[in-house]
Amino acid sequence: MGEGGLTHLAAVASPPAPPKTRRIPASGRRRKPILPRVWHFASFGAPGVLVYLCFVMAPILISFGYSLTNYNPFNPPVKFVGFDNYRLLFTDEQFLTALKVTTVLTLIVVIVPNVLGLGVALLLDRKGRLYNALRSVFFTPVILSSVVVSIVWSRLLDDRGPLDSLLRALGIEHPPGWLSDPDIALYSVASIVSWQMLGFCVVVYLAGLQGVPSELLEAAEIDGAGPLRRFRAVTWPLLAPSLTINTVVLLISAFKTYDYVKVITNGGPGSGATATIAFNVLQTGFDSNHVGYASAMAVLMLVVVAVVTTVVLNFLRRREVDL
């Protein structure tokens, strides 16, 4: 073998260096160019971002803009009034009443379906056809239109409706004015909203209950824990995420209650007995044409909902973390 042959061997043993182009990553796949990657993510995100900007952010910003004016589409010109609308809100008896009504309604709608929903879910957390059927029964109101529910309940609770007729037949000559007594009407409306939301809570709690490991419950039982202790020590802490979901959803739903009030009582009886903030916003904006003032109410409501929801969410999440 001559020198030339060695050279040839050396050439075979050490292959020529690759051409200086792009580096191939360790995985063996080529790194994609940055710009197409941005385009890739943008194409996924754009529709959502566009919808969010157009239908959430833009209306909020426009509303805030309106809230700083005296805008009335039927009484031009529009004038900038700064924070006057906000200042007026805090001396407006109707708005303060609406704030009170919304707070009471929210408290009821957050607490009642949560408590009853948990109870019903515990009862229905068993196997068998009957339980499946009962779950459907409890969930049915959730899928009904709130307007339909409102019409049906307003007929049932009417002074000459079946409930009062039954009470009269039982000897109660003057049944409560469910929708006509200003001191009762709000509780009636809140009960109707709670009734419809109950099924939602039941389903969420049932899902949570099915996620509780049976080994933990069995272990607790072996350790001598009774049903109540097992619920308190094992089930309830593990239901924390369900409680968070239910509370936040109910909180937001209750704050923006409009449809039930509009259909059942139209804000009455009388001046504002059941008028929520959302109801007042629509009335002020569309009936009285005071879009600027109504926008101030809407913005304030948004802030209140955001603050309350954030606080509640943080509190409930911390509880989940502490488990």
Next chain:
Amino acid sequence: MRRSLALGAAVLLALGGCSVGSNTGGNGGDQEITFLTFETPNLTPAYWDAAIKRVTDKNPGIKVKKLVAPTADGRTSYAKQLLQSGQFPDVLIAVDSAGFAEAGNLYAWTPEELKDFQFPDANPVKGKYYQLPANTQTIPPIYYNKKMFADAGITTTPKTWAELEADADKLEEKGFPPFAIGGGKDGFPSSMILSGLVSTEVYTKVPDWLTQRRRDKVKFADPAFQTAFSKLADLAAKGYVDKTNVSRDYAATEQAFLDGKSAMYPMGNWFAANADTKKHDFEVGVFNFPTEDGKLVVPAYTGGGMIVNAKAAHLDAAKKFALGFQLDKDQLDASVKADGLFPAIKGYTPPGDVGPTFKAGYDLYTQAVQQNAVVHAFRWETADDGLLPGMKDKVDQAAQDVITGRKSVADACAFLDTEWAKAG
């Protein structure tokens, strides 16, 4: 990229194609106009379809697209929503012209176009006339159950307020609830008695009271208004007006009277249509709203007709349709039978086959016109002499507050003044 641009262009074209208000008409030379109606138990979809057909048959170049307000009582609010979203219809019926007119959205009718109307100067807005004064409604006469009156020993209908209270007392003693009122999602049945009281007591002394209220020369808290309002409070305090009834909507209120649950029903004359056609097992009578001294005073509202969008694509067609609708004899007869209206058209006489309740109410109104005893109907005015936007609901609320005992008359009047200041 080219594909994305094409897709974007297609979306834009599609959106452009969907835009409202092109109104180009579909069939050949037809001029399409949009017409906002509303539906009630009296004014059914079939009524409107027949009415539209009647006019378009006589005006073949006009094609009408019917729109229906989601609720009868909320039709003006709905029209506002349509205006704000750029979908204001070309023709609207029984929608308050106030607000729309001042903002330049309505066509102002000329005296020549109004020459066939009996009261061409009804409902002026800054001196111009935007709503066709198509019909008159008396609000409220009091309908009554003749059998209950007879059973309670009442032989003549009351003319004074004292007589009305005495009759209510007799009815109550006999176990007949005196008045049917309502409320719920329809506020106006709760303020009917208040409307009658203010019209007959306050307006007889100050006929342009609401015009003066707009100038801040009078207030709701003034003694005259409070005195009238306190009579409603007295009826409620005595139990003649049942506070539990404020949860009943309009349809249920009417049904309660027709079912014989109450002896008297203060309601607009449109009730006559149902009194003459709906099933009930007693004879319905009607008398004018009583006054303090028994003098004849009949509250009435003339208007309720069509308004036309000043910016309608086919303005002439819209005007032609509106005038054709409101002046057509067959259509007027149909409105009399369906909704108990009193057409305010020169030379018009109702058809001979109208029901007895309508006829009785029409006779009462005709006598009042002859004796020059007609005043405005409080809460129902719609122009410069009307309540400010949003105030009708507040009047209904104030009436309910007094009926349920939640507010005193003084507090309810103060509430109305506060709300008026906010609405101004």
